[in-house]
Amino acid sequence: MTIAGTAGSGREQRRSDPSMDRRSFLRSVAVGGAALAAGTLLDACGSPGAAQHSTAASSTGSASGTPRRGGDLRVGLTGGGSTDTLNPFDGGISAIGTARAQQLYQPLIQLGNNAQLQYVLAEEIVPNGTTSNWIIKLRKGVSFHDGKPFGADDVIYTLRTILTQKLGGATVLTPVDVKGLKKLDDLTVEVPMTSPFGSFPQQLASFWYFLYIAPDGWKQANPPNGTGPFKYKSFTPGQESVFVRNDHYWKAGLPYLDSVTIQDYTDPTSVQNALVSKVIDCTGQLSGAQMKSLQQSSGIVALPSRTGAIQPFTMRVDRAPFNDVNVRQAFRYIVDRPELIAASLGGFGWVAADVTSPYDPDYDQGLHRQQDIPLARHLLKKAGYDNDLKVSLDTSLGVSSTALSMAQVFAQQASAAGVTVTINQISATTFFSNDYTKVPFAQIYYDYSPYLAQVAQTFLPTSPFPETHFNDPRYTNLYYEANKTRSPAVRKEIEHEMQQIDFTQGGYIIPCFVDSLDAYSSKLAGYETGKVGEPLGNFNFEDFWFRS
16 A cells, blocks of 8 residues: 555655555465366356446446547556566556556456456457367557567467466466467467366456566566557656556557556545545545545546456355355355445445356346345254354455455344354454465455356365365366356356355355446546446556546
């Protein structure tokens, strides 16, 4: 985090916070070579057509009018530190790190604001006869900031660097046969796999912030050199980053802005004050209370994005009392989901039913769960607990700004079922350094991912983030069956069976999908709400422009 003076005080002084927020932890561990099992999802993700959120605005918040060139965008964010870097391979370590990297570098593919696959430097990623071998066809006419043409050598160099150095993106790339990578021509790369990996495009898209493409031979000592819409001008870790327009950007007419300055702040209150006093033009990662306040502020547009992001309570299925499925199900029936959203999120969320990935086309829309205290009591008594179950819930504001309030609401609701929940609030450093996956009951946060990508991250024996230690042979076999099929209908049937297992046996309590909360000056245009969970529409500043 950062510390800033009062709004309008000019160049701010800053100190680093020794704690590590949840996102920094997940991304920085991500996971040094830990294996992600293969999956399949050959079709692009689409919206399930969920009902409109009562407070959500249109998907395009400020894109009306004719874009004009010029202007200097000032962005305020928290979460930076003195160890920040412009290394493309570390771009996803924090939200503010992604904001910087997204201006300089680009991935092959990413999740767009609509939660669908968005090809960027790749034009196509397709199986070559089998999902054990893939062909990546690259975009023509792209060059790096130094003028070097982009091509296959850069992709192979990036993939090999990430895998051999076991960097963040290695989590996704584990099935890649690094020695077999082959340049077919300047714009075509063959990627063989050690096992079928049908979800390769979706996995790349879900972890795009770890998979920015660097030029062949790039080293950390070299200056930043990407293909993105803005070029490096200056960078002071923990204070600010300044980028200027790339006049040779491959997207015609973009970007509109002359420059982007990303300023580091110590806390959300400082950012809010800076926005109100017009020191900055936009910010994200706001709380519900801040949103409601800013929605009443003149000259400011504050919009929630209805995302598929989750903040689950995690139950270890191999530790008492959660090794009894009756307890896990009882805890799920304890939750009054609308009340929790209202009380802890200020209403900025929508009801979930303990299963991830609502924007996946194979998400089972028939899954619903409501509070049922009598049923929860019955299940607890069946497990041998009759008004005498006591559990400790580990939480930290490093997970998210709403983690503690969600924990408090859950504890209050649990008392109605005779369960005593003791909240163990600890620092982010302690929470993550002691490994939150080791405790029986905790909280965590994830941006939206397609279903099989989320499963690979969390619910398999090989998953890098095994918070629940779920290890169901039938479930794992289904995952690999989904990996093998090329039939969308068969895959959907398999995934629905997996989701039923999540729903009836899994170790996640997912009360809701959490809105992403952004605010910006009414003079700013081009902003779009997004379903992924990244602030400010995936930091897509190339489309931003100022009204005259």
